[in-house]
Amino acid sequence: MITRMAKVEVAGPQNLLDKTLTFFQEEGVLQIEDCSRCHIGTIKRAKITPAYTDKEVLSEKLFLEKLVKEIGRLFSYLPGISDNGAGFDRVTGVEKIAAKLEKDAALCKELFEKKQRLENEQAELEHYRYLFEALRSVTGTLKETPDLDFIGLTIKDPGVIDSLRMILSEITENNFELKAVTTDDGKCFGLIVTLAGFSEKVRKSLHQQEVPELAFPQSIRELSFADKIGHITFRLSTLAPELDSLQQKLQAFADKRGGYYASLRKWAENRLSVLKVTASVYETDMCFVLYGWMPEESVDVERQKLEELYGGRVVINELDILEKELDSVPVLLRNPAYFRPFELFTRFIPLPLYTSYDPTLFIGIFFPVFFGMILGDAGYGLIILLVGVLLYKKFKSRRIIHDASLILMVCSAYAILFGLLFGEIFGDIGHTALGLEPLLFDRRTAILPFIYFALTVGTMHILLGVLLGAVNALKTKSGKLAVHRLLNLFMIVSILALVASFLGLLPEASRRPVLIVIAFLAPFFLFTGGFLAPLELIKSIGNIISYARMMAIGLTSVYLAYVANKIAGMAGNIAVGIIAAGLLHLFNLILGVFSPTIHSIRLHFVEFFSKFLTQGGRAFEPLKKE
Amino acid sequence: MEQVLIAFAAALAIGLSALATAWAQSKIGSAGVGGIAEKPEISGTVIIMLAIPETLVILGFVVAMLILFSA
Known part of the structure; x- marks a missing residue:
């Protein structure tokens, strides 16, 4: 509300x-x-x-803003800061704290940057170690002498190796050796060994062929292959303890001072929010x-x-x-415990105006009913209820999942209720195994009654929306709009009565009085709503027809369950039949949660709310502590 | 022959409207995913927007039903 x-x-x-x-x-x-x-x-x-803000307030504000920024910078260097400090009511000697903060931030920055440098070096060396290990088999048989040159390659397409051999043979007059190796992760590397005199030409040709040369880090560039591997292994062994030590220092600082600075930041932010409103x-x-x-x-x-x-x-x-x-007027929504989880859906749309209605109430009332009507299976309803209870127990602290689980539980109750009305437990198992008979109608065969049922529910829903729109117009003293909405309501009822008489649902004799009512209301309807009023009327009729989706989606669900049971019967083997039917029922159940949710919500947002809800409200944002 | 034509008309009513829905949903879906990449908080709204063109196929379905059951 x-x-x-x-x-x-x-x-x-x-x-x-x-x-x-x-x-x-x-x-x-x-x-x-x-x-x-x-x-x-x-x-x-x-x-x-x-x-007007005086100099003292302004300087305090600037100081606090700098303090918050500096703490944020410090936290970016530290691992695992829990930002839920208790907060201070009052802080004294804040200048001294700020000076200490600056020193702490500089120290942490130095440690952090050093750690980053070492991590980068570690990652780079790990990469080259992998590479040289892979090339060891290639270099193992070659003897390194000063007149030989080694050129490493990254080969993107192994298909070019043959053409590369031909080119190298031509350039070096067949004085070369090319070995390629493919690593476990599918990357291909190569090594060309040739006389030093040809190396320049080879490099130029590689460049022309767009085959990138492997660039080795400065520290290992001058070393032989064997030395390269040795150097990398040694450096990696010294890097690990260095990194551990830096990490420990940062963690120790975070444990010792992190909570204090988190509390200080919270205090500064709260104080800033007070100073900011002084402008008003x-x-x-x-x-x-x-x-x-x-x-x-x-x-x-x-x-x-x-x-x-x-x-x-x-x-x-x-x-x-x-x-x-x-x-x-700012809008604050507060709902009773039953409706509160449904605010999950309300958050999808902009806030209503203060003079309008809280959509949560309507979603809370109608959404579970529509969901139940579409799914309409007691077996599926029971499973959803179990899932809802499990989610509720497991995710008490996570608000969205907690709310969703409560919604699931309410919806499952309606799915079970409609399941009993339609006589469905996992499709037709209820009927064949338990002798359950539909209390209302069998959805699989009574297609027309089901479509009339869905359209009747839609009609009532839309008429309620139009009526609420008229009440809202009256509340905001828009008399003409209120009359137009009421006329719209009567016109919808009249047109539906006319259609029903043509479909044989109402006696033919009712056609003439209905036509007279329409002819009588039409001029007033046009006068109050303008020339676009008939379009709005057609839209409303379209909105009602849209509720046929409840029947259409429900029907697919029934048939999928029916097919699942049929396949189980046709399998010829109990185990195979149970597995196949179970998988199909699972698929149907997943669809049976998503489809009714999306379509029920859509029916509210697009069809129902468009009749009365005015959006664009401002959220109530009081001055409060973070 | 008449039965075949009735079935064909119903199939056309639902088939064409399903194609139209699919086309509209492909457009909304691709634009929606682009939007979600930049603003993940609009996911819920995009899912609802995606369901809007389904009115077309629902109308097609109703027409198909009328063709089948009033024939």
Whole structure:
């Protein structure tokens, strides 16, 4: 539900401004608003002026911003900082702390950069060690002499090796050796050994053939192949303890000082949020004045607390909310425990306006019903219930999964209910094995009754939406719009009655009175809605037909379950049959969770909410501690 | 012969609308995935947008049903 808000004015002596702001930050119930958005009277406006930020506040703000940034920089060097420190109420000697922070940050930066350098070197050497190990078989038979030159290659396409041999043979007058090796991960490397006099020509040719040469690091470039491997192995063995030592030093610092700095950052951020709202504070010669929004039920509570704290020197006045500012009232959604998990879906769409409705209520009521209607299988419902309970127990701390599990549990109850109404437990197993008969109708055979059922549900849903739209228009004193929406409702009912009479669902005699009603309402309908009104009417009819998806998707689910059971029967072997049917049922179950969810939500967002919900509300963002 | 034509008409009604839905969903899907790559928080909205063109195939399905059952 959308919480009722109160527009408030908070006033008190200027020396209590800081304390009052800190008080409201602790309480977290006041959204301070710039005066220009509050529509206060012109006489009152003439008496107050914006409280300009003084030099002291400005320098404090800049100092704190630098402090937060510096702590962020320090944390970027440290491993495993838990940023959930308890926070301080007050920090003294903050300049000294800042100086110490600067020294700590410099020290950690040095350690961190050294660690990074060594890690890069380690990664590079590991790469070359792998390479030289792979080439060892190639170089093993060759004797290194000063007149020989070794050229390493990275061969992207092994198909070029033969053509490379031909080219090398021509350039070096057959004085060369080319050996290629493919590593375990599929990379191909080569080594050309030739007389030193030809090496320049060979390199030029490789460049022309776009065969990249292996570039060795400076430290091993001058070494022989055997020495290269030895050097790399030795260096790697010394790098590991060096890295361990650096990591330990950083971890020790993080353990010792990380929590303290995390708390300091939290304190600084909270203090900054107070300083930032001072830009929206107004003052008279002696007093400060704040304007803002507060949940209506909090006004008296906060008033009482301020009275106890400051003995009536800081007061809260409730102001009238003007009609023109209704659309800008911040929106706070608060729902009972049953509806709260469904806010998961509400978060997909923008917030409603303050004067509109909270979509969560409607999703909470209709979504599980639609889900149950589409899935409509008691067996699947039971499995979803089990999955929901498991998720609920395992992920209590993760809000999204926790909410989703609660939604699954509610939906599964409706799936079981509709499963019993349709006589379905894992398709037709309920009927064949347990003798379960449908209480409503058999979805597999009663296709037309099922489609009429889905369209009837859709009609009721859409009519409710149109009715809510009319009520909303009345609430916002848009009389003409309210009348138009009511006429729209009657026109939809009349047209559906006409269609029903043609389909034989209503007696033919009803056709004439329905036509008369339509002819009577049409001029008023056009007058209130304009020339686009018929299009809106057609859209509404289209919206109702869209509910046929509940039947269509339900039907596919039934048939998939039926086919799964048929295959089990046809397998000729119990084990194979059970496995095949189990897999198909699992597939159907997965589809049976996703499809009804997406389509039920879509029916709400696209068809239902478009009839009455006005989006574009501002979220309620009170001044509060992080 | 009449039975064949009725079945063919119903198949066309659902088949063509399914193709149209698939085409629209391919466009929305590719654009949606691009959007999700930049803003992962829009995943839910994209999934719902993706379901919007399915109205076409639902309408096709209703027409096919009417063809089959009113014939």
